Each structure stands twice: as C-alpha cells, then as structure tokens.
Amino acid sequence: MAVATSTALPPEYPGIGAFVKRWVTTTDHKEIGVLYIVTSFSFFVLAGVMALLMRTNLAYPGASIVDNGTYNRLFSTHGTAMIFLFIIPVLVGFSNYFVPLLIGAKDMAYPRINALGYWMIPPAGTLILIGNAPVGWTxxxxxxxxxxxxxxxxxxxxxILGTSSIIGSVNFLVTIFKLRAPGVTFRNLSLFVWSVLTTQLMVLMATPVLAAALTMVLADRLLHTCFFSTFAACTSSGQALGDAVLYQHLFWFYSHPAVYIMILPSMGMISEVIPVMSRKPIFGYKAIAYSTVAIGLLGFTVWVHHMFTTGIDIWVRIPFMFATVTIAVPSGVKVFNWLATIWGGKILLNTPMLFAIGFLSMFVIGGISGVFQASIPVDYLLQDTYFVVAHLHYVLFGGSVLGLFAGTYFWYPRITGRMYSEAWGKLHFALTLIGLNMVFFTMHFLGLMGMPRRYADYSVLLPFQPLLLPLNQLATVGAFILAFGQLPFFYNMIKSRWVGRVVTEDPWADRSPTPWRSPLEEEPTIPEVPTVEASPGGGNGGR
Amino acid sequence: MSMETRREGLGARLAAAAAVTVKKPYFAVFLALGAITVFEINVPSFGQYGIPKSAQVLMLMATAVAKGALVALYYMHLKYEPLVLRYVPLVPLGLVAILVLTLVVK
Amino acid sequence: MADEHAATHGEHGAAGHHGSIWPFVLALAGGIGFAGVITWFPLALVGAAVLAAGLAGWLLEDARGVRFGEVTYPTEPGIFKSVSIRKLGMWLFIVSEIFFFSAIIGNSLALRTRAPFWPEPGVDSPLNIPLTALNTFILITSSFTMVQALKGIEKGNLRLFRGALLATLLLGIMFVSIQVYEYNKLFFEEHLTPWLNPVEPRLATFGTTFYMQTGFHGAHVSGGVFGLAYLNYKAWKKDWFTPHNHEGVELIGLYWHFVDIVWIFLFPIVYLI
Incomplete structure (x- = not known):
C-alpha cells in the first residue's frame, strides 16, 4: 500500500541507469520470466498486425492493399513470429517464473545460462523481422x-532461437529433476510442472534436428552444397543430387513435436486454473500427468502426416496415420478429466475460468479437425487449403493462446502483487471468443470450397464459388473483432500493474489447496538451511 | 525423522561408495578399442575374399556399436552410474532409429 | 568487474542473486556474428571479438568462483538422486547432441541411397584411410589419457592428473591438425569439394556429406580442445581440483568421450563403407 501512496520515489523506481542495469544483468528466474513474457507479447502485437493486413487484403478479390510479394512476406513472418517469437517464448517465460516456485526451488539450476537463453531472443527476433523472408514459416x-x-x-x-531453446531445456529438466524441495515428488508435482517437464524433453530432443536441417539449408545457400538443392548447380547428368523431401522430414521431426511444445504448457495452466475455480481437487491427476507424457512420446512418431502428399511410400505413411489417430486418445483423456473436475464443482466464472472453458471447447474443435486430416485420403483433399489454416489456428489460438490467457490472468496477481480488472477481462474474453470463431470457423468452409492457403488473391475461384467473397469478408470482420478484442487485455495488464487493487494473499485462497503469498512479501517457502561454503573446485564451469 | 538425518545418510552412503574404489579396466578397454579398430580398417579389403558389401556393413556397424558401448560404459562411467542414467542416452536412440529409418526409406 | 557484482548483489536483496552482464554480451555477440556471416564478413569478425570478450568474462566469473544459484537446502532425492546437478546437465546436453548428429548422419545416409555414384573405399575413394586410421587411434588414446587424468585426481596423484590432461589436450590438437591437413589435401589435390565441381562432378554428394559430417565433428573436437585448454589452466591452479572435488574434470571428460563416440560411428560410415 505504501508503494502506491508515497510521494518520494520508492525503491521500486531507481534511476534509469540502475533500471537498465538491473534488467540487463539479472539472473533471477522471476525477472527473466517477466522479460520473456513482455518481449513475447510485443512480438504478438507485431505478428497480429501482419495478420490484420492479410485479412484486409482478402476482404476483396485481387491484390487490394498489398501486392503478392508483400503478402508472401506477411504470412511468412506472421507464422514465424507467432510460433517462434510469441507462443514458445511466452510459455518459457511463465515456466521460468513458476516452475521454481511450484517445486520450491530458489532459482533455476543454471541462472546465468537462463539469462543467456533469454538474451538470444531479441537479436534473433531482430534478424527474423529484418529478413521478413517470403518462404512461409516452414x-x-x-x-x-x-x-x-x-x-x-x-x-x-x-x-539462434534453437540454441536458446536447447540450453533452456537442459536448464528446465535439471531444475525439475534435481531441485524439488523435500516432499515435492512426482506423485504430487504440479500438473503445470509435469507439462513443462514433457515439453522441455521434447525441446531437447527435437530442436537439434531442426538446427541440423536449417544449417544444411544455409550451407546449400551459401556454399552451394547439395543436401536439398535440386538446381542446376546440383544436377549431374540430368539427375538432381539433393532431395527436397529430406528437408521436410527433418523439419517436421522438429515442428510436429513443436505443436505439443506450444500446447502442453497451456494445458498445464488449465490444469492449475480449473481445480481452483471449480473448488475441487483435479479429477484424475495421474491420468492427466501420464497422458501428458504419452502425448510427448507419441508426438515424435507422427510427423510424416504433414507429408502425405509428397509421394512417400504408402507403407511408411500408414503407420504414421495410425500414430496420429492414436494421439487423440491421451488428448481426449485430458479433456474428460478437466470436464470431470468442473462437474459438480462450485464454479467461479471469472476471467481465468472463462478462458479455461474457452480453451476446452476450442481445443476440442481444433483437435477433432486434426483427426479428420490424419486420414490419408481426406488429407489429399484438404492439403494446403484453408481447412488446414482453420485447424492450426483452432489449436494454436483457440488452444495455446486461450490457455495462455487463462494462465496470465490467474497468475497476474502473483507476478505483480495487484489484481487485474475483472470487467475488462470479461470484455477481452467475449471479444476474443466471438472474433476467433468468426475468423477461424469460417475458414473451414473456405477450405472445403477449395480456397488454397497462402494466396493473396482468390479472384480466379470466384466464378466457381461466389460464396468465397462473403465468407472471406466475414472472416475479415472476425479478425478485426479479435484484434481489437486484445486492446482491453493490454490496457488491463498495463493499467492494473500501477493502479490495480493490491493483493497480499491469494485472491482465491478459499479455493486453493495451497494458497500463496504475493511477491510484495518475501515468500519463505524454502526451509532455511545454513549455507555451506563450497570449495572452488566445485566451480561452476559451464554455468 | 528430520530431513537433515536423511540427507546425512545419503551423503554418508555416497562417501562410502566413493571410498570403495572399483577397479576400472581403463587399459583393457583401451586395448580392446585399438584391436577392434585394427579389424575395422581391414574390413574394406574383405571384398577380395568374397565377403559381400552388405556383410561388411553389418560387421562395421557391429564393431562401431561395440566400441561406442565400451566408451560409454567404461570411460563415461555409465557402468558405475545408477541404472536410470543409462536410460538417459538409451531412450532417445529409439526415436533416432525411427528418424534415420524414415529418412533412408524413399 | 568486482564492484559491479557488489552493486547488483545489493539490489537483489536477501535472495543474494548475482547479476551478470555476460549472458547479454554473449547473446549480442552471437547475433552480430551471425548477421556478419550472412551479410558483410568484417561484421562477423566484430561478432567474434565480442564473443571472445564475453566468453572471457563468463569464464573469469567462473574462475573467480562467483556462484550463480546453488542448492543450499535439502532437495527431494528423486530418480536421479546420486547424479549431481551438473552431471545430469551434461548428459542431457549430450542427448541433444545425439539428435543433432543423428540428423546429419541420417540425412547423409539417405542422400547416399539416392546418389547416382558413390566411391568405393580402397577402389576409387579419394579418402586416405591410413591417415584417418591414425587419427582414430589418436582420438581413442586421448579418451584413455582423459580417464587417466580423472583417475589421477581421484587418487590425488597431481603428476598423473596434470600430465594426462596435457597429453589429452595435445592429442586433441593433433587430431584437429591432421584433419586440417587432410581437408587441405582433399580440397586442393583430390578436388573433393562440398559443392559440385567440374573436375570431379561425380563426387558432389559425397563431398557435401563428407564435409558436413566430419566438419561438424571437427568443430566439436575444437570446442573440446578449448574446454581442455581451460581445464589444463585450472589444473595448475593450486587446490582448484582436489581428490574430493573435481567434477569439472569428469564433465569435460564426458563431453570428450562423447565426441570420441561420434567419431567411432563416423569413421566406418564415412571412410570404410
């Protein structure tokens, strides 16, 4: 309270030099988490503006506001930024902040490497935005x-982002395996931590493969090697030496697990929000924890379903089709356990809970449309149409981002020590849900009508499918509702940081099995034990 | 039963484990690695004795796996580490096998 | 630098966190250096210089014994209870490296099945098997000297420890030198290039995969040589490593043996098959 009323600058507001120094040199997991979150949300705004430009262009046939080349750059950077610069790092940010707290650790295992992982993101983001390459996010x-x-x-x-992910994953895994406070075991571990554990295992094993693939593309470009190149420089007696399909294999060996890397932490957040807001212990703790790990492992065995139309042998495709359909089982297990948690609960329909329920319903739509496409013959028809765009946005926006919003509102008081505005939050939810369904549900129909993705102009299709025009316009209106629906969120988050009601205790303490205290008071969660002065040989080489 | 005593117990056991020096056959492993390598270098010349290429490839893969296992078990001490640490490099090999197999099959 | 720590230390209050500018410097150096590689080469040199400075700063903090995050309270024993924090970290890093090398080797094997021509070892292959066999022995021997160094420090035998560590470093340097010599010979005399060249057009895919696989292995050996050099420096610092406190030796050793294992697989795949 003193913070808000004092006239002199409180210690929270030192000079600009000290402020910069503090944030540039920090190795504290909470501060690094905040850096991740703030940086990622700024990339969210940028990539969102790009999406609006695309939707505006599609509201009318022909290249109405941007030319085809610019459109290609827009959708490429939109995808790259949303995935690699927003969803993945923002979830790493929340993991950074809350994993040590939820396992009772003082910090991450390697705090300096943690800071290094964060600081790689701004240069990498700058490079990606400068490049603005027109090659799709793939x-x-x-x-x-x-x-x-x-x-x-x-x-x-x-x-650079890949390197950041790999060192971060080692850090998270060691932290979760080795730094749990006494009594925090794998039988009572927070479900959010379970999801981060699985996510980071996937990052550890998948990201190096992407790094190898990208390195080989770079070599093909700069040194004219012949890994994937099929051009004249790599053609010997009429036969192309490189093989483009190999790139797709390596790329999707990373990027399919990446889908789960993006959604599992959101599922973890939902698993934290739902029991509190339903005032019931989570239903099927073990089932949710094990299904998370099952999704993680199965997620590595499905990548060829992105390549069903590349002419791979049918006997390779069929096992991947089965694995893809199988992965719906652990996902379904989770959905029913969340529903069973809500069932008969004393439900508090506040903003985090609304977003959690939004996540549940949107994820089911996105998940099921994914099962359709897992079938090889269906995939032949839907490949590269707007149906795919609809599916991936239901999973990534309807799933990952709604779950992320639930977690953001839920943990906002714990991070800032202040309460967000419930009214603005509910407005944000309503606009988001309406906007997102208008823009993305419409895309299912566009796809089934044969509209291909990544096209700036659909005027040649209009004589055959006149409905494309009104449906595209509907999607564009939805996109604007969705985009302007995010303004209340940013307003709420920034304003409440300074004027929100100060909270010193868990606002949902009556519902939480383990209420927390706000960061305004130090949280003595760890039993204090005298520090043992380590001899230098223990060193900290490599930290 | 406080946490402290449990910790001391663990520490004491670790210290005891370190004190009992297991005889580690570093030199024998070194000789084995060298001998296998001498064999490996001669495999490409087996063609003249009528051993087909496919058998040579299998031989070389077997020797490579044997050498890799020797280094991992003895020089990287996996033989003396808890069982669970042996799974850390082993489990990913399954996924790696799926990846390499799918890449090679056209 | 010392007072900088005092300052940041104070700011973080009771938690006792040390700040460090070096993560920021290293990441910035990476960005500048990479931007230089793809645009204007002098910029890459600037990046490399900043990288060297950042790395030096990082390691100096380490050598001074500044600690970032330590376990000063009991933790749940868990499934990796007798594996130390840093050893688990190294093993997990090795797992990520397994995937990196598998992707490169798998891709190269796949390209081989699609290539119209592949040279036979001992028939028309430009590779020098006796020379690389020597290199294989050098790497195996360096693994052996590495475990001797570990044995030395475990028993408190400083002579063995320092001698074996120096031998490992020298063997590592020898491996890299021979590889540079081999590259030089292959590139300029045998016309084996990573790209398609008009003199030996049939060797294009072979060259591409050869340089990728051995090049990345060589880069990892060079990184290991750097780590070994740092370890040698620390080995001569009084009482830095003791019979009860020498995890750094074991960790660099793990990495070194892993690089050896990669070569154990690369040697038959690239040279003998």
Whole structure:
C-alpha cells in the first residue's frame, strides 16, 4: 500500500541507469520470466498486425492493399513470429517464473545460462523481422534455397532461437529433476510442472534436428552444397543430387513435436486454473500427468502426416496415420478429466475460468479437425487449403493462446502483487471468443470450397464459388473483432500493474489447496538451511 | 525423522561408495578399442575374399556399436552410474532409429 | 568487474542473486556474428571479438568462483538422486547432441541411397584411410589419457592428473591438425569439394556429406580442445581440483568421450563403407 501512496520515489523506481542495469544483468528466474513474457507479447502485437493486413487484403478479390510479394512476406513472418517469437517464448517465460516456485526451488539450476537463453531472443527476433523472408514459416526447399538474401536472416534468427531453446531445456529438466524441495515428488508435482517437464524433453530432443536441417539449408545457400538443392548447380547428368523431401522430414521431426511444445504448457495452466475455480481437487491427476507424457512420446512418431502428399511410400505413411489417430486418445483423456473436475464443482466464472472453458471447447474443435486430416485420403483433399489454416489456428489460438490467457490472468496477481480488472477481462474474453470463431470457423468452409492457403488473391475461384467473397469478408470482420478484442487485455495488464487493487494473499485462497503469498512479501517457502561454503573446485564451469 | 538425518545418510552412503574404489579396466578397454579398430580398417579389403558389401556393413556397424558401448560404459562411467542414467542416452536412440529409418526409406 | 557484482548483489536483496552482464554480451555477440556471416564478413569478425570478450568474462566469473544459484537446502532425492546437478546437465546436453548428429548422419545416409555414384573405399575413394586410421587411434588414446587424468585426481596423484590432461589436450590438437591437413589435401589435390565441381562432378554428394559430417565433428573436437585448454589452466591452479572435488574434470571428460563416440560411428560410415 505504501508503494502506491508515497510521494518520494520508492525503491521500486531507481534511476534509469540502475533500471537498465538491473534488467540487463539479472539472473533471477522471476525477472527473466517477466522479460520473456513482455518481449513475447510485443512480438504478438507485431505478428497480429501482419495478420490484420492479410485479412484486409482478402476482404476483396485481387491484390487490394498489398501486392503478392508483400503478402508472401506477411504470412511468412506472421507464422514465424507467432510460433517462434510469441507462443514458445511466452510459455518459457511463465515456466521460468513458476516452475521454481511450484517445486520450491530458489532459482533455476543454471541462472546465468537462463539469462543467456533469454538474451538470444531479441537479436534473433531482430534478424527474423529484418529478413521478413517470403518462404512461409516452414521454409520449404527448393523455395528457401532459391529466394534472396532475406532467407539467410530467417535461418540465422531461427538457429539462434534453437540454441536458446536447447540450453533452456537442459536448464528446465535439471531444475525439475534435481531441485524439488523435500516432499515435492512426482506423485504430487504440479500438473503445470509435469507439462513443462514433457515439453522441455521434447525441446531437447527435437530442436537439434531442426538446427541440423536449417544449417544444411544455409550451407546449400551459401556454399552451394547439395543436401536439398535440386538446381542446376546440383544436377549431374540430368539427375538432381539433393532431395527436397529430406528437408521436410527433418523439419517436421522438429515442428510436429513443436505443436505439443506450444500446447502442453497451456494445458498445464488449465490444469492449475480449473481445480481452483471449480473448488475441487483435479479429477484424475495421474491420468492427466501420464497422458501428458504419452502425448510427448507419441508426438515424435507422427510427423510424416504433414507429408502425405509428397509421394512417400504408402507403407511408411500408414503407420504414421495410425500414430496420429492414436494421439487423440491421451488428448481426449485430458479433456474428460478437466470436464470431470468442473462437474459438480462450485464454479467461479471469472476471467481465468472463462478462458479455461474457452480453451476446452476450442481445443476440442481444433483437435477433432486434426483427426479428420490424419486420414490419408481426406488429407489429399484438404492439403494446403484453408481447412488446414482453420485447424492450426483452432489449436494454436483457440488452444495455446486461450490457455495462455487463462494462465496470465490467474497468475497476474502473483507476478505483480495487484489484481487485474475483472470487467475488462470479461470484455477481452467475449471479444476474443466471438472474433476467433468468426475468423477461424469460417475458414473451414473456405477450405472445403477449395480456397488454397497462402494466396493473396482468390479472384480466379470466384466464378466457381461466389460464396468465397462473403465468407472471406466475414472472416475479415472476425479478425478485426479479435484484434481489437486484445486492446482491453493490454490496457488491463498495463493499467492494473500501477493502479490495480493490491493483493497480499491469494485472491482465491478459499479455493486453493495451497494458497500463496504475493511477491510484495518475501515468500519463505524454502526451509532455511545454513549455507555451506563450497570449495572452488566445485566451480561452476559451464554455468 | 528430520530431513537433515536423511540427507546425512545419503551423503554418508555416497562417501562410502566413493571410498570403495572399483577397479576400472581403463587399459583393457583401451586395448580392446585399438584391436577392434585394427579389424575395422581391414574390413574394406574383405571384398577380395568374397565377403559381400552388405556383410561388411553389418560387421562395421557391429564393431562401431561395440566400441561406442565400451566408451560409454567404461570411460563415461555409465557402468558405475545408477541404472536410470543409462536410460538417459538409451531412450532417445529409439526415436533416432525411427528418424534415420524414415529418412533412408524413399 | 568486482564492484559491479557488489552493486547488483545489493539490489537483489536477501535472495543474494548475482547479476551478470555476460549472458547479454554473449547473446549480442552471437547475433552480430551471425548477421556478419550472412551479410558483410568484417561484421562477423566484430561478432567474434565480442564473443571472445564475453566468453572471457563468463569464464573469469567462473574462475573467480562467483556462484550463480546453488542448492543450499535439502532437495527431494528423486530418480536421479546420486547424479549431481551438473552431471545430469551434461548428459542431457549430450542427448541433444545425439539428435543433432543423428540428423546429419541420417540425412547423409539417405542422400547416399539416392546418389547416382558413390566411391568405393580402397577402389576409387579419394579418402586416405591410413591417415584417418591414425587419427582414430589418436582420438581413442586421448579418451584413455582423459580417464587417466580423472583417475589421477581421484587418487590425488597431481603428476598423473596434470600430465594426462596435457597429453589429452595435445592429442586433441593433433587430431584437429591432421584433419586440417587432410581437408587441405582433399580440397586442393583430390578436388573433393562440398559443392559440385567440374573436375570431379561425380563426387558432389559425397563431398557435401563428407564435409558436413566430419566438419561438424571437427568443430566439436575444437570446442573440446578449448574446454581442455581451460581445464589444463585450472589444473595448475593450486587446490582448484582436489581428490574430493573435481567434477569439472569428469564433465569435460564426458563431453570428450562423447565426441570420441561420434567419431567411432563416423569413421566406418564415412571412410570404410
């Protein structure tokens, strides 16, 4: 309270030099978490503006506001930024902040490497935005070899992000395995921590494969090697030496697990929010924990379903189709356990809970449309249409981002020590849910009508499908509702940081099994034990 | 039963384990690695004795796995580590096998 | 630098966190250096210089014994109870490296099945098997000297420890030198290039995969040589490593043996098959 009323500058507001120094040199997991979250949300705004430009262009046939080349750059950087610069790092940010707290650790295992992981993101983001490469977020070859120098920036940015992810994953895994306070076991571990554990295992094993693939594309571009290149420089007696399909294999060996890397932490957040707001212990703790790990492992065995139309042998495709359908089982287990938790609970429909329920319903739509496409013959028809765009946005926006919002509101008082505004939060939820369904549900129909993704102009299709025009316009209106619906969120988050009601105790303490205290008071969760002075040989080489 | 005593117990056991020096056959492993390598270098010349290429490849893969296992078990001490640490490099090998197999099959 | 720590230390209050500018410097150096590689080469040199400074600063903090995060309270024993924090970290890092090398080797094997021509070892292959066999022995021997160094420090035998560590470093340098010599010979005399060249057009895919696989292995050996050099420096600091406190030796050793294992697989795959 004193903070708000004091006229002299409280210690919270030192000079600008000290402020910069504090944030640039910090190795504290909470501060690094905040840095991740704030940085990622700024990339969210940028990539969102790009999406609005695309939707505006599609409201009318023809290149109405941007030309085709610009449109290609827009959707490429939109995808790259949303995935690699927003969803993945923002979830790492929340993991950074809350994993040590939830396991009773003082910090991450390697705090300095933790800071290094964060600081790689701004340079990488800068490179990706400067490059603005028109090769899609997938960077498929041969296009990615053929295009101009902008692709080099894209590759450099992603390679730096990959390095950041790998060192971060080692850090998270060691923290979760080794730094749990006495009594925090794998039988009572927070479900959010379970999801981070699985996520980071996937990051550890998948990201190096992406790094290898991108390195080989860079070599093909800069040194004219012949990994994936099928151009004249790599053609010997009429036969192309490189193989473009190999890039897709390596890329999706990372990028399919990446889908789960993006959604599992959100599922973890939901598993934290739902029991508190339903005032019931989580239903099926073990089932949720084990299904998380099952999704993690199965997630590595499905990547070929992104490549059903590339002419791979049918006997390779069929096992991948079965694995893809199988992965719906652990996902379904989770959904029913969440529903069973809510069932008969004393439900508090506040903003985090609304977003959690939004997550549940949207994730079911996105998940089931994914099962449709897992079928090889259906995939032949839907490949590269707007149906795929609809599916992935239901999973990533309807799933990951709604779950992220639930977690953001739920943990906001714990991070800032102040309460967000419930009214603005509910407005944010309503606009988001309406906008997102208007823009993305419409895309299912666009896809089934044969509208291909990544096209700036659909005027040639209009004579055959006149409905494309009104449906595209509906989607564009939805996109604007969705985009402007995020303004209350940012207003709420920034304003409440300064004027929100100060909370010193868990606002839902009556509902939480383990109420917390706000950061305004130090949290003595760890039993204090005298520090043992370590001899230098223990060193901390490599930290 | 406080946490402290449990910790001391663990520490004492670890110290005891360190004190009992297991005889580690570093030199024998070194000789084995060298001998296998001498064999490996001669495999490409087996063609002249009528041993097909596919058998040579299998031989070389077997020797490589044997050498890798020797280094991992003895030089990287996996043989003396708790069982669970042996699974850390082993489990990913399954996924790696799926990846390499899918890549090679056209 | 010392007072900088005092300052940041105070700011973080009771938690006792040390701040460090070096993560920021290293990440910035990486960004500048990479931007230089893809645009204007002198910029890459600037990046490399900043990287060297950042690395030096990072290691100096380490050598001074500044600690970032330590376990000063009992933790749940858990499934890795007798594996130390840093050893588990190293093993997990090795897991990520397994995936990196598998992707490269798997991709190279796949390209081989699609290539119209592949040279036979001992028939038309440009590779020098006796020379690389020597290199293989050098790497195996360096693994052996590495475990001797660990044995030395475990028993408190400083002579063995320092001698074996120095031998490992020298063997590592020898491996890299021979590889540089081999590259030089292959590139300029055998016309084996990573790209398609008009003199030996049939060797294009072979060259591409050869340089990628051995090049990344060589880069990892070079990194290991750097780590060994740092370890040698620490080994001569009085009482830095003791019979009861020498985890750094074991960790660099783990990395070194892993690089050896990669070579154990690369040697038959690249040279003998």
């Amino acid at each position: 960077g498929y070859v041969p296009l990615a070899i053929q295009e101009g120098a902008s692709v080099n920036f894209w590759l450099a940015g992603l390679l």
